[in-house]
Amino acid sequence: MDLPEPVAALAKTINPTFEKVANGLPPFAVVHHVGRSSGTEYTTPVVAFAGRDPDSAEILAVIPLPWGPRTDWMRNVTGAGTFELTRGSATFHVDLLRVLSAEEAVTILAPAPRQLLQTFALEECLVGRLRRVPSAHA
Numbered sequence: 001m002d003l004p005e006p007v008a009a010l011a012k013t014i015n016p017t018f019e020k021v022a023n024g025l026p027p028f029a030v031v032h033h034v035g036r037s038s039g040t041e042y043t044t045p046v047v048a049f050a051g052r053d054p055d056s057a058e059i060l061a062v063i064p065l066p067w068g069p070r071t072d073w074m075r076n077v078t079g080a081g082t083f084e085l086t087r088g089s090a091t092f093h094v095d096l097l098r099v100l101s102a103e104e105a106v107t108i109l110a111p112a113p114r115q116l117l118q119t120f121a122l123e124e125c126l127v128g129r130l131r132r133v134p135s136a137h138a
Contacts (some may be wrong), residue, residue: 011016011047018074023045023086023087023088024087024088026087027047027048027113027116028045028046028047028048028087029045029046029047029048029085029086029087030043030044030045030046030083030085030086030087031043031044031046031063031073031077031083031084031085032044032083032084033073033076033077033080034076034080035076036075036076036079036080042072042073042076044062044073046064046074047063047064047097048061048062048063048085048087049061049063049109049113049117050062050130051063051108051109051110051113052108053108054108055106057118058129059096059129059130059131060108060127060128060129060130061085061092061126061128061129061130062079062105062108062109062113062117062125063075063125063126063127064102064105064117064120064122064125065099065122065123065124065125065126066122067118068123068124069099069124069126073124077094077097077126078097078099081095081097082094082095082097082128084133085130088131089133089135090135091132091133092130092131092132092133093128093130093131093132093133094128094129094131095128095131096128096129097126097127097128098126098127098128099124099125100124100125100127100129101123101124101125102118102122102123102124102125103119104129105117105124105125106118107128
């Protein structure tokens, strides 16, 4: 589903403020991505969960897509094939991206986030391999 123009305009207005709150308050996180044409660096607050791939035991990021996979930030990250995700002071590299149906994506999650995700009528989620970026202070 494409974002209606009034909703898109509102999101662009409130996202910078919401991002400050979202960065340290789970299940919120911030996606760092680069514009496909402009090369401009952007940040977008999202809801993000971690789960395990039942086939490989890899840790995966599961990001619900309430506005669908055609938003600007989604086009940027899928075009690049990778992005950085921050929550608080932790930074994660996310790659091997794919869009899954919400029904398939919830199978990756533990019971609590699975239940939360199933509460909303979402159709799709972005899923990718999640790897922590070592801190420069570690």
